[in-house]
Amino acid sequence: MDRAEIKKRILDGMNDDANTPVFFTDAQLNQLIDEASEFVVAETRAIRRSSFLPMRGATSFYSLRSLAGDIMLPYRVWNYTRSTRLTVTSMEELDQFQQRWLDTAADTEMWFPVSWDIIGVYPRPAADGGVLRIDYFAWPEALSDNTSVPEQTTHDALVLYGTYIGLLKQWDSQKAIETFKRLQKSEVFDKAKSGILRIGHRSFGRTNLDLPNSIKSELP
8 A cells, every 4th residue: 555545545534535635735644644654663663674783892882873763772682793692681680790790891792771772782892893783673764755655564554543633633533532442453553562552642752762671571
């Protein structure tokens, strides 16, 4: 389903004219679909990508902002040079294990999340060299034109989200509630690890997304 078809279905769901819509301009519909795509991906974490980061001597903390503009949050880290997967831990666990763990320099064996865009490693590398592979959940790319197709396959969820926002704009709260309930029951959210019960309008954001506490148990 391309962007043109998604826009048409949203307007049909609102009972608005697809040729001369009243409640949205074409540019607003395009923006709404991009917002819907981010909303769905934030809940389902459906897009996964990888990037590579050079290791630096005596460095325990690494910023991920420069790797890619689409990083939502990391979920797995590898020592790519040694072809080994790093064990995920936390600063609290390292504090209990060794009080001066920040001073330890050796082959890196563990990683821990600090925020959505910062990770730490233990032990820190003794010298420059080596590469980390960062596996991360990614934000979707904005659609460039009406023939563009969203990356994720949850196109029906995009339509429901857009229809829900449109009905709110029409002040039709009853139909909006019914549409949101249909969105909650979508198969894609039923399978999502993050859990549909916590979603809500604009409950996500690229700058304030919290790293999940259960990252260790969610991903093998």
